[in-house]
Amino acid sequence: MTPYTANHWSGTVVGENVVGPALQEQLDALLGAPPYWQNQPPYALSGIGLLVALLCGLTFARQIRQRLEDWKQDRLPLLPLGRFTTVLPYGGIVVGTILFIGAGLQVFGFRAGGSFFLALLLAVPTGAGLWKQLEDLMGQVEDGTFATADFDFFETRR
Numbered sequence: 001m002t003p004y005t006a007n008h009w010s011g012t013v014v015g016e017n018v019v020g021p022a023l024q025e026q027l028d029a030l031l032g033a034p035p036y037w038q039n040q041p042p043y044a045l046s047g048i049g050l051l052v053a054l055l056c057g058l059t060f061a062r063q064i065r066q067r068l069e070d071w072k073q074d075r076l077p078l079l080p081l082g083r084f085t086t087v088l089p090y091g092g093i094v095v096g097t098i099l100f101i102g103a104g105l106q107v108f109g110f111r112a113g114g115s116f117f118l119a120l121l122l123a124v125p126t127g128a129g130l131w132k133q134l135e136d137l138m139g140q141v142e143d144g145t146f147a148t149a150d151f152d153f154f155e156t157r158r
Contacts, residue, residue, distance in 0.1 A: 045102075049096045049097070049101075053100060079135065097123040099119075102120075
């Protein structure tokens, strides 16, 4: 593979070699590399990630529901939300999501490092944003400024 492209009409060179020979060798090796394929895609890892995320999600929902019940009955504080009993299942949701997305991307032929890095970039900021939203909502509930959400909005718009 040459770094020059010839113009068929005039016989002149259209492209110039703008990279050094060592970098050109590396680029040729990288671009000419065969596609990455695994013998067995990590379907089991994807399923384990989904199972972890679902089980931790159910546990987290139960913890939040219990905390709201305790607040309703005994006026126990809702915040801080960052207790071990709520952080652990929430962290499990994020880790399970990373496993699910990372292994799912590998099923489609992405390399393991890149797929888990992308999954990490998607899951951690999303999880942090949702945690912040939940803390804000719990603070509103505790202060008495929370307005009831209208989930029938789409039903009445027909």
